[in-house]
Amino acid sequence: MNTNEQPTHIYCLAEKRVVTHFFQKKDCQCIKFHLFQHTIGIKLTMEEAAAQAFIFFLAGFETTSTTISFALFEMAQNDSIQQLAREEVRRLFEKHEGLTYEAVTEMGYIDTILFETMRKYPPAPVFLRKCTQTYKIPNTEVYIKEGQSVLIPCYGLHRDPEYFPDPDVFDPERFSAENKSKIWDYTYMPFGDGPRNCIGMRFAMIQAKIALSIILKNLKFNLSKKTKLPLTMEKKGIILAPIGGLWLDIKPIRDQST
Ligand code: HEM
Numbered sequence: 001m002n003t004n005e006q007p008t009h010i011y012c013l014a015e016k017r018v019v020t021h022f023f024q025k026k027d028c029q030c031i032k033f034h035l036f037q038h039t040i041g042i043k044l045t046m047e048e049a050a051a052q053a054f055i056f057f058l059a060g061f062e063t064t065s066t067t068i069s070f071a072l073f074e075m076a077q078n079d080s081i082q083q084l085a086r087e088e089v090r091r092l093f094e095k096h097e098g099l100t101y102e103a104v105t106e107m108g109y110i111d112t113i114l115f116e117t118m119r120k121y122p123p124a125p126v127f128l129r130k131c132t133q134t135y136k137i138p139n140t141e142v143y144i145k146e147g148q149s150v151l152i153p154c155y156g157l158h159r160d161p162e163y164f165p166d167p168d169v170f171d172p173e174r175f176s177a178e179n180k181s182k183i184w185d186y187t188y189m190p191f192g193d194g195p196r197n198c199i200g201m202r203f204a205m206i207q208a209k210i211a212l213s214i215i216l217k218n219l220k221f222n223l224s225k226k227t228k229l230p231l232t233m234e235k236k237g238i239i240l241a242p243i244g245g246l247w248l249d250i251k252p253i254r255d256q257s258t
Pocket residue numbers: 055056059060061063064067118122123124127128189190191192193194195196197198199200201203204
């Protein structure tokens with residue numbers, strides 16, 4: 001790092017963690033860190049360690065919380081979907097005696113809700129690639145030149161009526177076991193695609209299902225008048241976010257049989 005620059009918060013945190021924990025205490029984590037460096041044959045500099053910590057923080061936090069918020073927003077407007085999801089949670093909590101890994105993996109309906117939420121509101125609305133080899137798009141005269149940046153319009157593809165009829169309608173059934181296979185390749189990519197797709201995909205799905213199941217079991221929610229409809233999205237952010245936020249009226253469920 002350039003010593004004239006102020007270290008970033010993430011850099012300081014990473015340095016504290018790596019230096020004190022890995023290098024001075026020489027505990028189990030330290031051995032794992034050295035083994036990892038040895039195995040892949042790469043030595044991480046402090047800046048690289050800080051960059052990795054930063055991308056995990058950026059990519060792993062807001063994306064999942066945004067997805068959970070939009071899922072609640074859609075369920076607040078679709079009471080039958082909210083009720084079906086709650087029934088699934090109750091059934092699986094009863095079957096598995098609480099919130100277990102098995103219960104989470106069997107939450108098929110909530111899976112479809114999350115997939116449909118990420119179709120309508122992909123947290124990363126666009127992502128980028130850099131062309132490494134000049135490529136001619138088949139049956140056209142269009143060339144993508146080496147070194148050229150390519151922007152992949154995930155939000156646009158997900159809302160294209162050619163691939164998703166009535167794209168503004170929230171319909172988890174699009175992702176039912178029967179319908180999922182009918183979706184065209186590369187038209188649905190909330191986690192990106194290829195060797196650099198989202199590394200946290202499985203973790204994100206589990207995390208979101210745990211959060212949603214606890215919320216659905218204990219709370220009932222409706223749309224608050226404070227939410228401005230139709231939603232308009234912030235134009236400057238990296239992660240999709242509605243202007244003015246999402247507001248819900250939330251009530252605790254006292255009688256678990258309702
Ligand atoms: C709903 C939640 C999430 C969504 C929608 C999401 C989406 C994405 C997308 C679109 C990319 C770019 C993929 C590409 O360019 O092909 C990405 C990359 C990445 N994501 Fe996620 N993500 C989520 C959660 C997470 C979580 C929980 C973590 C970590 C704990 C994470 C870590 C990463 C990392 C490290 C990358 C960069 C991978 C690379 O460049 O090789 N993400 N994510």
